[in-house]
Amino acid sequence: MDMQRREVLKKSGGVSLLTLLAAAGWLAPGGALAQAAWNTAAFDTKTMDETMKALGGSAPAQSKDITFVQTPDIAENGAVVPIGVASAIPKTEAIAILVEKNPNMLVAIFEIPAGTEPAISTRMKMGQSSNVYALVKADGKYYVATKEIKVTLGGCGG
Amino acid sequence: MADPMRIRANVTGDTTEVRVLMSHEMETGQRKDAAGKVIPAWHIQNVTATHNGKTVLTAQWGPAVSKNPFLSFKFKGGAKGDKVQVSWTDNKGDKRTDEAVIA
């Protein structure tokens, strides 16, 4: 179809992506560019403390200004769990989603530049019913909100 | 090569809503195949969205983002006819960039 256009986009996309990531804020502390692009340590953590350490932050404060949007209490299927997080905390720089009982806690980190609303929606996998954390970095400080999501069985079981 | 993304960008007032669907396995690295061998992790790691060349969102994803990922967010300042570009790279180095015109 449009192979050529795709190739061009692919190349140009690759270059701009790296440049952009180099400029991005929430990177592994002191990491080189290759590591900085994806925070390997943070995605390997099993506890909140480990995650905060990998992100270079301190223990987050509970916040009522973080809300879960379009996030059901029960997921019919753990393979696709809708999750939306919105922050009303001024100067929100980043939003991260963590699932306590997943093999690795950290699901995703979103960096919010000025001009972008501090609200994102995506879908995630959950191995079992668990607490889900919405972690927000705002003006250099960390805040968190918690929600329990149940994962049910479905169908004929086979 | 990965299939194109589906990007929808719609402006209401001064806010542009971007909704993206990506075609990707998002293999966790936790599953085993029929022979009992672990299927290696294969997932998107980085996502970047730009509007007229300015970054409006970046993300780092682990393998717990669902297969064929969905992402939606809003930014201020888009106008009808402007371009929104979204790029991703995965842990195997595969990458893809697509764009949409704000409607």
Next chain:
Amino acid sequence: MKTCISVATLTVGSALLLSGCASPPSDAEINARATQVLKASFVARGQAGLDRLDQDETQKTCTTYAGKVPGKDVTDRIEKVNFESIKWPADGKYLGNWQNGEKIAQEGRGKQFSDDPAGPVGGNCYACHQLAPQEVSFGTIGPSLYQFAKLRGYGPDIQKYAYGKVWNADAYSACSNMPRFGHSGILSEAQVKDVTALLMDPNSPVNK
């Protein structure tokens, strides 16, 4: 007549036009063709061979009624044949272990062509019935069995009925939607006893 007109507008051959005007096939003809078409439309896979499409008398009779209730003479005959075929436990004990019974009630696998023939085979009771109140994910094709024995009594007659019903549901209710778990070799005698215990044991969560 309508048939003739619509066929004619399609401007197909006259041979077809003639066949189109002939009276539609009788129910018996359609039944015979349906069975033929069905058998030609499946292929054996895994543990599910084409013999799965060979109906026994009960299956054949119940198919004929196509969801309608057969007359009493027919249901009596089906129930009699199935009741007489029940293999009662040699040791006279109907109850096994309710904890095992709960596992069998939860297990949905078994006998599908996608299932490992050496893997677990369950009763999948929760697919259709409410049992232990702790399990909120239950179906409603069958009646709720919550407090099964608490409501009916724990005596030997009810035990025997529960065992027989799990073994061969058609013995009590012709053309039941419920599989004949013992009769068809889905569950072993020991498994049927375990499921019966889940229904009948005073300590089972079903009777709490």
Next chain:
Amino acid sequence: MKSKVAVIAAVAVAGVAFAQTSTVDEIAKYRAALQDGNPAELWEARGEGIWKTARGPAKVSFERCDLGLGAGVVKGAYAQMPRYFPDADRVMDLETRLVHCMVTQQGFTLADAKKNPFGNGNAQKSDMEAVVAYVTSESRGIKMNIAASHPKEQDAYRIGERMFYFRGGSHDFSCATCHAESGKRIRLQDLPNLTEKPGAQLAYTTWPAYRVSQGELRTFQWRLFDCFRQQRFPALEFASDGSIALTMFLARNANGAAFDAPAIKR
């Protein structure tokens, strides 16, 4: 004494019923949240590309394929299928018709045309599923209108109906076991009553669907195939006469409802 027990029992049952209602409500919210952003669109886009691409040994695109409304006409075609095709003197559903075009126009062998009906991840993408996603998406919002005026269409409907009630396999299951009564469910899955219009309409008009449990787009042929798997039957052959007859029965029962797929389901 007896009445006291009954009251306690009633309270216990009411408690369970309440837990059920809130579970059902929450699952309804879950399903609603999925509607915004259906990955089926990825299949539709790929299918449109395939539809317009010259392919097969004959290097011919599907744009010459007649789905019943004229060569290359996609809009609304699915809402009138299955239907009788004079050129093949057969009743065909969409998949069977696509196979027919692949063989007669694109030069594929029948075996090649039927080779990969249901995809499995990136390693085994199915062009068939993608094209079906595209074609069906072009009937979205259009009312189901299966004429069944041709005698072969009428026969197919009646044969499909018989198959619907056919009991067999290790578990004595038929389609009717789960789909002939209203208001029933398996576990927490609501079961459509396919013998009545509302149930048949709701079910038929929402296939194909992106199945979140599999991360795949699944077609109506797949829906039938997988129902029979769970019925403990052998494997339903893709685009077989039986599959077409059953589709005819179910599609016609859905007449009058606006088609609303590809959808997204658990």
